[in-house]
């Protein structure tokens with residue numbers, strides 16, 4: 198398989214394919230401005246590092262790398278529902294896009310040294326067993342000084358479909374107790390920790406306890422200000438009116454077998470989402486794009 202991927206999609210100075218952890222196939226992108234790795238399982242970006250900068254994404258050292266299991270860290274693609282399935286609790290949490298094997302549709306060298314990798318996932322017997330709709334998904338990953346990830350969903354069925362989801366990005370920070378997430382001041386949020394109570398954000402977000410919040414009606418850019426790493430991560434987005442901020446804190450981290458006990462100290466998820474009220478209806482033949490651009 199890997200040989201075939203390289204024959205078809207290798208671009209010298211940009212992209213090649215390798216066997217990654219757990220024997221899963223991954224794309225390794227190294228160009229003149231940045232490097233990144235993407236697993237085909239889940240179309241999952243597991244690392245991104247502009248040349249001369251520290252790694253931007255957090256990846257759990259205890260993550261599973263196994264067909265059909267979600268990778269912990271990086272950028273899980275959450276689709277076609279966010280969180281638990283709305284009516285059937287036996288269906289996978291956060292949908293199925295992150296646990297399916299995606300195919301490679303295109304690899305291209307762009308101007309200014311950037312590399313584009315396009316992955317795809319279409320409805321199949323496997324997806325219909327979980328969700329009956331006909332769809333096509335593409336994930337465009339552009340690796341440059343910034344990392345752009347765009348998830349486009351097309352409805353290929355005869356009825357309109359309702360989808361939610363997220364680019365569930367895990368960011369690496371030096372010490373979560375010192376960071377601030379800015380850009381969501383004065384927004385309302387649903388606090389999942391206290392049973393989805395609606396609350397109001399005053400000032401920047403500080404993380405000193407379990408945080409699991411869906412910020413509503415926000416199309417704004419966010420920043421993670423990390424004074425100890427002396428950096429600010431900017432998250433720009435489109436096609437999203439909700440932002441999820443998550444840190445499991447100590448107790449929940451200990452309950453997750455794929456999450457180091459102290460891992461919560463060096464990560465925060467800021468997720469470009471279509472969650473809660475921000476569910477999208479896609480008519481037959483139409484599409485919806487959820488996009489985030491990450492820069493340091």
Ligand code: BG6
Pocket residue numbers: 267290291365389409410441443468
């Ligand atoms: C967040 C949710 O998006 O993802 C949290 O808001 C959830 O409630 C977290 O715990 C991680 O989910 P999972 O399925 O990857 O363990």
